[in-house]
Amino acid sequence: MKWLKLWKVRILLFLAVLGPGFITANVDNDAGGIYTYSLAGARFGYLLLWTIIPMTFALIVVQEMSARMGAVTGKGLSDLIREEFGLRITFFMMVALVLTNFFNVVAEFAGVATSLELFGLRPYYTVPVAALLVWLLVVKGNYKTVEKIFLVASFFYLAYIVAGILSHPKWDEALIRTVTPPTQSLFSDSAYLYLTVGIIGATIAPWMQFYLQSSIVEKGITERQYRAARIDVFVGSIFAPIVAAFIIVACAATLYVHGLHQINSAADAAQALRPLAGQYAFLLFAAGLFNASLFAASILPLSTAYTVCEGMGFESGVDKKFHEAPFFYWLYTILIVAGAGVTLWPGIPLLKVAVFSQVLNGVLLPFVLFFMLRLINKPELMGSYTNSRLDNVVAWSTAVVMILLSLALLWTL
Amino acid sequence: MPGLALSELLGVPVLDPAGAVGGRVREVAVAPQEDTARVACLIVRTATGDCMLGRDVLAAVGGGTVRAAALTADWPPFVGGEGLLLLERDLLDQQIIDVHGRKVVRVNDVDLYPELINQHVVLRIGEVDVGARGAVRRLLQGVVPLRALRALLARIPQRAIPWEFVDLIETDPARRVKLKISHDRLAKLHPADIADILEELAPAEREAVFETLDEETAADALEEIDPKLQVSIMESLDSDRAADIMEEMNPAAAADLLGDLSEETSEDILEEMQPAEREEVSELLEFKENTAAGRMTTDYLYFASSATVEDAIQALGSYEGAPETLSALYVVDHDEKLVGSVSLASLALAREETRLSALISQPIISCPGSAGEQEVVELFDKYNLLSLPVVDEQGRLAGVISADVVISLLRSKL
Numbered sequence: 001m002k003w004l005k006l007w008k009v010r011i012l013l014f015l016a017v018l019g020p021g022f023i024t025a026n027v028d029n030d031a032g033g034i035y036t037y038s039l040a041g042a043r044f045g046y047l048l049l050w051t052i053i054p055m056t057f058a059l060i061v062v063q064e065m066s067a068r069m070g071a072v073t074g075k076g077l078s079d080l081i082r083e084e085f086g087l088r089i090t091f092f093m094m095v096a097l098v099l100t101n102f103f104n105v106v107a108e109f110a111g112v113a114t115s116l117e118l119f120g121l122r123p124y125y126t127v128p129v130a131a132l133l134v135w136l137l138v139v140k141g142n143y144k145t146v147e148k149i150f151l152v153a154s155f156f157y158l159a160y161i162v163a164g165i166l167s168h169p170k171w172d173e174a175l176i177r178t179v180t181p182p183t184q185s186l187f188s189d190s191a192y193l194y195l196t197v198g199i200i201g202a203t204i205a206p207w208m209q210f211y212l213q214s215s216i217v218e219k220g221i222t223e224r225q226y227r228a229a230r231i232d233v234f235v236g237s238i239f240a241p242i243v244a245a246f247i248i249v250a251c252a253a254t255l256y257v258h259g260l261h262q263i264n265s266a267a268d269a270a271q272a273l274r275p276l277a278g279q280y281a282f283l284l285f286a287a288g289l290f291n292a293s294l295f296a297a298s299i300l301p302l303s304t305a306y307t308v309c310e311g312m313g314f315e316s317g318v319d320k321k322f323h324e325a326p327f328f329y330w331l332y333t334i335l336i337v338a339g340a341g342v343t344l345w346p347g348i349p350l351l352k353v354a355v356f357s358q359v360l361n362g363v364l365l366p367f368v369l370f371f372m373l374r375l376i377n378k379p380e381l382m383g384s385y386t387n388s389r390l391d392n393v394v395a396w397s398t399a400v401v402m403i404l405l406s407l408a409l410l411w412t413l
Numbered sequence: 414m415p416g417l418a419l420s421e422l423l424g425v426p427v428l429d430p431a432g433a434v435g436g437r438v439r440e441v442a443v444a445p446q447e448d449t450a451r452v453a454c455l456i457v458r459t460a461t462g463d464c465m466l467g468r469d470v471l472a473a474v475g476g477g478t479v480r481a482a483a484l485t486a487d488w489p490p491f492v493g494g495e496g497l498l499l500l501e502r503d504l505l506d507q508q509i510i511d512v513h514g515r516k517v518v519r520v521n522d523v524d525l526y527p528e529l530i531n532q533h534v535v536l537r538i539g540e541v542d543v544g545a546r547g548a549v550r551r552l553l554q555g556v557v558p559l560r561a562l563r564a565l566l567a568r569i570p571q572r573a574i575p576w577e578f579v580d581l582i583e584t585d586p587a588r589r590v591k592l593k594i595s596h597d598r599l600a601k602l603h604p605a606d607i608a609d610i611l612e613e614l615a616p617a618e619r620e621a622v623f624e625t626l627d628e629e630t631a632a633d634a635l636e637e638i639d640p641k642l643q644v645s646i647m648e649s650l651d652s653d654r655a656a657d658i659m660e661e662m663n664p665a666a667a668a669d670l671l672g673d674l675s676e677e678t679s680e681d682i683l684e685e686m687q688p689a690e691r692e693e694v695s696e697l698l699e700f701k702e703n704t705a706a707g708r709m710t711t712d713y714l715y716f717a718s719s720a721t722v723e724d725a726i727q728a729l730g731s732y733e734g735a736p737e738t739l740s741a742l743y744v745v746d747h748d749e750k751l752v753g754s755v756s757l758a759s760l761a762l763a764r765e766e767t768r769l770s771a772l773i774s775q776p777i778i779s780c781p782g783s784a785g786e787q788e789v790v791e792l793f794d795k796y797n798l799l800s801l802p803v804v805d806e807q808g809r810l811a812g813v814i815s816a817d818v819v820i821s822l823l824r825s826k827l
Contacts, residue, residue, distance in 0.1 A: 073615060073617075074615035074616040074617060074618075075615045079615075082506050082519070083506050083507060086505070086506055086551075087506060087521065087548060087551045087552065088551060088552055090506075091548075091552055217615070220641050220642070220645060222616055222645065224648075312548070313518065313519030313521065313543065313548075
């Protein structure tokens, strides 16, 4: 029985490490992410797999920067931007963030709508109920306990890894595509560019940086406990892109191979899980997508409201009453109500909007990175915890590449 | 002269007596050693570097320009801001403590009031703007025509904090002394309000403010702070100061806190404490936190059965513990066994020569140290208690649980 004990201890240790870093990375594989990765695999097969490795490095570096800034300064990212760059810059940053996050919220409710539609439930009922649930959960309920349920449920992503393996992909080709850089001619295709920006935006989303830094502060992690928090960030930052890679592979080996290059509905995307679940693929997909969407939908509007209020100096916090923090509650409520409302708009192409939200993330990312880099390299703020040269090279290159990709995307449109 | 905002002054051209532009306002500085509410000088960015424009050479301020009474060549160069509070850097966009409103707020702008004294302009700091008016002004300045902006601003209600209620937060202790930053007014607030403010700050700022509080205030505030933050604050202090604060705390709260600290830190602190307080706290540390003994305090008054009301009142006069544990006094026999409790109200109503044993409330309620939280709460509820004596196995009085502890306990489970 000794081995069992050891095994139990290991699992416990692993779970103990699961903290803000892992949660952030996991929420990141939300409805927008799943649809973007799926579409990438369906449309281009293995041709976008090259993004995974550089993206993983970028994600590790960027997430680690957020966590370090939170631990050392004890302040949120928007607080720091406000204190170091002033009100006007903060204001524009916040407007851009609210806009981008709004589309992300729409994507989450699109995820709710499309996943439950697979069970034959009409969005006209499911979306308002989900919106109300999310609103109540945060305002009236205890988010922390629910977070644990979501987190356990998010192991659904493992299904994609299994499905990817069972679908008998061309491993040699997938591997080669993962390590060879793309040819230049691919980038003249605006759809390819669009999805490249989308994949990166889905994996390294701007809101994650604000959310992770605040979570680190909230958890009371300081320089002293920082080492442990780092492991958590590493685990999360590696897990998320692996899941992304397997979603692409699973879709490439099923949808792409069978000539299904467009994903028009959740039912299409669910086909990727057929090798694992057979005719029940839609069940697995729907349950997973629903969980991911609801998880992200309960974090995103709240995180946005906190970020904006901190930066602009409004009262915030779910422990405050409505009249004490009116702006906070209004912003939070509007994001949910409007986000859910948009998904009910007759004839709106939900999946396209979901992918679009991730592209917006990608376009906003370099700006957030710019502020993060400026802040984290200030010795008066970070002391001896400023960036290493490698951190700077990776993060600056990510920012520059994203700017170039966004410009190229504009050019080819 | 009409008031003007700090943001309206920054970047404005500075004219010399001949009307030529000598530079632009870069900073507005206050020398707190001289006067905490008056601008000491403007720092002006010129072609040859930053210069200082003392208040005695300010001829006019407002209308989008500053006029200097001295020639550009006579403006002394700016040599470091030692001892100067720089309004743009230290105040604008930073967090301050609003002592009157009892919370932490972010500064959007600073309202200055120019006065003409002996031919030169003295700028006084009126209040800091923390509302939408200052924010809108700074957002739209230079984008919207001035007249339209003024009209718009006039329609936005002002939310400002008078300068005398502003407490600055400075993390560098040396600079704190130079800038005469103290938290005297903050220290006068209720400990629970101080605790709320401390909870809102980032760790470095929190520790900086906490450092300035005297031991008694620090101890009272610390008792009200979230236990997780208590630990991080205590770990940031040196053990000497931590021990001084612990001595001032209610022994029960001190024991709880020590139990949460790492063994090493808690031993260091115990070592530095006065023997009497150390013993008291160490005894409490032995008990499990979720039992009656773990929740009780050893701060209480007890008397022999033969004591009279007069004795009790005398003892009350020299009592130093927290008042919330005083809702009742306790009577013990020669073996220190609990005989009963006397409420403060019955004491106040009795004659001086009455014996305490005659005033004992019925029934006599107490609980063993090993009793669980549930049992304690049930006793409080059933008998409408304000305090509950805790006894050891021999029936000797060991400590007292007061109602505020039970309320905190219940609230943490809500």
